[in-house]
Amino acid sequence: MATVNTRKLARAMLTPSVVILFIWMIVPLVLTLWYSFQTYNLLNPATNGFAGLTNYKYFLTDPAFFQAFANTLILTLSVLAITVVGGILLALLLDQFIYGQGIVRILVISPFFIMPTVAALVWKNMLMDPNYGIFAWIATRFGIAPIAWLQDYPLFSIILIVAWQWLPFATLILLTALQSLDEEQKEAAGMDGAGFLSLFAFITLPHLARAITVVILIETIFLLSVFAEILVTTSGGPGYASTNIAYLIYHQALLDYDVGGASAGGVVAVILANIVAFFLVRIVGKNLDA
Amino acid sequence: MLAVGQLQAAETLTIATVNNGDMVRMQKLTDDFKAKNPDIDLQWVTLEENVLRQKVTTDIATKGGQYDVLTIGTYEVPIWAKNGWLNPLDNLGADYKVDDLLPAIRGGLSADGKLYASPFYGESSYVMYRKDLMEKAGLTMPDAPTWDFIRQAADKMTDRANGINGVCLRGKAGWGENMAFLTAMSNSFGARWFDEKWQPQFDQPEWKNTLQFYVDLMKADGPSGASSNGFNENLTLFQQGKCGMWIDATVAGSFVTDPKASTVSDKVGFALAPDTGLGKRGNWLWAWSLAVPAGSKKVDAAEKFIAWATGPGYLDLVASKDGWANVPPGTRTSLYNNPAYTSAAPFAAMTLASINAADPTHPTVKPVPYTGVQFVAIPEFQGLGDTVGQLFSAALAGQSSVDDALKQAQDVTTRTMTKAGYIK
Numbered sequence: 001m002a003t004v005n006t007r008k009l010a011r012a013m014l015t016p017s018v019v020i021l022f023i024w025m026i027v028p029l030v031l032t033l034w035y036s037f038q039t040y041n042l043l044n045p046a047t048n049g050f051a052g053l054t055n056y057k058y059f060l061t062d063p064a065f066f067q068a069f070a071n072t073l074i075l076t077l078s079v080l081a082i083t084v085v086g087g088i089l090l091a092l093l094l095d096q097f098i099y100g101q102g103i104v105r106i107l108v109i110s111p112f113f114i115m116p117t118v119a120a121l122v123w124k125n126m127l128m129d130p131n132y133g134i135f136a137w138i139a140t141r142f143g144i145a146p147i148a149w150l151q152d153y154p155l156f157s158i159i160l161i162v163a164w165q166w167l168p169f170a171t172l173i174l175l176t177a178l179q180s181l182d183e184e185q186k187e188a189a190g191m192d193g194a195g196f197l198s199l200f201a202f203i204t205l206p207h208l209a210r211a212i213t214v215v216i217l218i219e220t221i222f223l224l225s226v227f228a229e230i231l232v233t234t235s236g237g238p239g240y241a242s243t244n245i246a247y248l249i250y251h252q253a254l255l256d257y258d259v260g261g262a263s264a265g266g267v268v269a270v271i272l273a274n275i276v277a278f279f280l281v282r283i284v285g286k287n288l289d290a
Numbered sequence: 291m292l293a294v295g296q297l298q299a300a301e302t303l304t305i306a307t308v309n310n311g312d313m314v315r316m317q318k319l320t321d322d323f324k325a326k327n328p329d330i331d332l333q334w335v336t337l338e339e340n341v342l343r344q345k346v347t348t349d350i351a352t353k354g355g356q357y358d359v360l361t362i363g364t365y366e367v368p369i370w371a372k373n374g375w376l377n378p379l380d381n382l383g384a385d386y387k388v389d390d391l392l393p394a395i396r397g398g399l400s401a402d403g404k405l406y407a408s409p410f411y412g413e414s415s416y417v418m419y420r421k422d423l424m425e426k427a428g429l430t431m432p433d434a435p436t437w438d439f440i441r442q443a444a445d446k447m448t449d450r451a452n453g454i455n456g457v458c459l460r461g462k463a464g465w466g467e468n469m470a471f472l473t474a475m476s477n478s479f480g481a482r483w484f485d486e487k488w489q490p491q492f493d494q495p496e497w498k499n500t501l502q503f504y505v506d507l508m509k510a511d512g513p514s515g516a517s518s519n520g521f522n523e524n525l526t527l528f529q530q531g532k533c534g535m536w537i538d539a540t541v542a543g544s545f546v547t548d549p550k551a552s553t554v555s556d557k558v559g560f561a562l563a564p565d566t567g568l569g570k571r572g573n574w575l576w577a578w579s580l581a582v583p584a585g586s587k588k589v590d591a592a593e594k595f596i597a598w599a600t601g602p603g604y605l606d607l608v609a610s611k612d613g614w615a616n617v618p619p620g621t622r623t624s625l626y627n628n629p630a631y632t633s634a635a636p637f638a639a640m641t642l643a644s645i646n647a648a649d650p651t652h653p654t655v656k657p658v659p660y661t662g663v664q665f666v667a668i669p670e671f672q673g674l675g676d677t678v679g680q681l682f683s684a685a686l687a688g689q690s691s692v693d694d695a696l697k698q699a700q701d702v703t704t705r706t707m708t709k710a711g712y713i714k
Contacts, residue, residue, distance in 0.1 A: 148515030239684030256673030
């Protein structure tokens with residue numbers, strides 16, 4: 001058991017790291033907050049000065065803002081739904097014995113190792129392109145007019161691409177959880193006459209609850225700020241059809257060079273993410289306490 | 291003596307440039323520069339266009355001082371010169387021959403009569419068309435077509451069953467993508483971005499005519515998924531024989547006539563960008579140029595390098611190593627008077643005529659408070675051009691009507707100009 005002295009010593013030794021970590025987090029946050037109240041356009045130094053709430057007013061009333069907010073939620077929820085449901089199904093499949101199991105598992109997991117930019121480029125140019133893409137080629141083989149995916153269904157296309165990238169992660173976590181399920185429990189249920197569906201609903205799914213929570217929490221953090229896939233495929237368009245909050249802020253920072261406006265957007269995004277996180281932890285996070 | 295020699299040899303220029311073929315070739319030829327200037331070392335930072343623009347802009351705006359020579363375009367030069375961010379290029383030497391620069395290009399890179407950047411290569415836009423398909427359609431392309439003729443020709447050339455689209459135009463959103471094309475096109479329809487009091491003009495009939503014509507033309511005769519097509523996508527479509535006409539950068543002339551890359555290399559003709567008889571044609575003007583940031587401590591060395599890379603001697607150097615067809619085009623009158631070049635480049639005459647047809651100081655039919663042909667040379671234009679580009683891209687994709695797109699463009703432009711203080 002630690003004595004008072006060892007505890008003191010531990011605190012003293014930890015202090016520098018904690019201080020550095022704190023500064024590392026607080027400085028950018030404070031600077032962002034400071035800039036969000038400034039008129040600060042890199043290309044227009046003549047107009048710089050205190051802006052009050054102007055940046056916030058313009059960001060929150062931007063015609064793109066509400067659509068970007070809605071798109072962020074749609075994108076996050078859709079990818080979560082696809083990866084969790086798909087992940088459970090794939091995990092169940094991969095849990096069965098098949099020949100070449102190792103290779104199949106590696107293949108299923110491999111999209112996760114591909115950089116988002118590369119994945120988006122492959123989807124855009126090799127699969128979804130209405131002139132040269134594989135989907136268009138298949139469609140014309142069946143005498144159907146090719147679909148211009150990124151033009152006609154931009155948000156759906158991005159959901160597909162992002163879900164493809166995150167499905168392996170969900171599968172991997174859920175498969176690991178599935179493998180920790182006690183075989184004897186399943187056997188006992190089987191002897192009691194439980195069919196596949198009841199086995200799944202009453203034993204497998206409750207057992208997976210914690211893993212599903214982990215998948216949802218981790219994925220949400222990343223999905224709220226999906227960016228590379230949008231930049232590479234649609235640049236947020238056509239119109240604002242595939243603009244999310246992260247892309248909107250990028251637009252202000254690196255196309256408008258409006259540091260003040262982008263900072264205000266950043267602060268709004270942090271607040272919105274925290275609201276989402278709050279509800280998420282309330283709704284699904286309680287599984288972690290059990 | 292030794293110490294002085296070492297000091298001199300220590301001068302290193304850091305040059306930020308774009309990864310286009312002509313610039314990459316320049317880097318390979320720097321032995322020639324070093325032989326002539328043993329006291330100057332060169333360090334290259336070569337980046338993709340968007341990344342270059344973001345890095346260079348951030349560096350100069352925050353006075354970072356990372357680069358001694360910057361590669362910038364005709365958009366940046368007037369804005370940065372006005373902000374006092376660039377050194378005027380006063381000492382390029384007699385060999386540089388400043389009067390030999392094409393007047394339109396020189397005008398685009400000057401402010402108050404002083405040259406602030408030296409053009410490395412320049413371009414306008416023109417019509418590239420398939421001579422065989424024109425003949426099949428029973429038409430003859432005039433040297434200076436009208437938009438009505440383009441529509442008529444596109445309608446006749448379109449052959450969806452055989453994968454041929456009458457016309458391929460940019461649809462991908464971006465101030466340097468669809469808005470470069472549409473802004474230049476709108477000039478020929480008598481439209482303008484702003485009136486003299488910086489009031490946006492998207493609610494005027496000229497813009498409605500421009501956008502409606504463009505959307506109708508592309509729906510009837512354009513390729514599928516056109517709202518995703520930029521320069522590169524259209525280049526591939528044209529090279530693979532899927533476009534009857536393509537209106538885009540003059541620099542594409544060498545790519546579509548290159549037998550190694552183009553399946554239609556021997557069938558391509560060139561014509562001026564179309565007009566509607568109002569006195570302006572729908573062609574743009576661009577030049578990738580070299581400039582020296584203000585406050586640089588290596589101005590002399592930087593000017594020596596710029597004089598070497600953009601002087602007439604450099605064209606001879608490239609011609610001697612790689613042939614005349616590969617010299618950087620569009621900057622000097624003497625190049626277009628050189629028979630060795632004009633015979634090697636079938637697009638040369640039309641390139642020159644197109645560049646000369648653009649006037650960045652008077653880009654529109656009605657008066658405007660800005661310079662720039664396919665852009666508005668104000669800091670806000672990059673973001674604004676991109677947003678409006680998205681709205682017009684949505685109209686092309688059929689996700690909004692032409693009227694809606696124009697109304698939204700008017701609203702968003704008014705907002706931005708009010709926030710930036712142009713509109714009180």
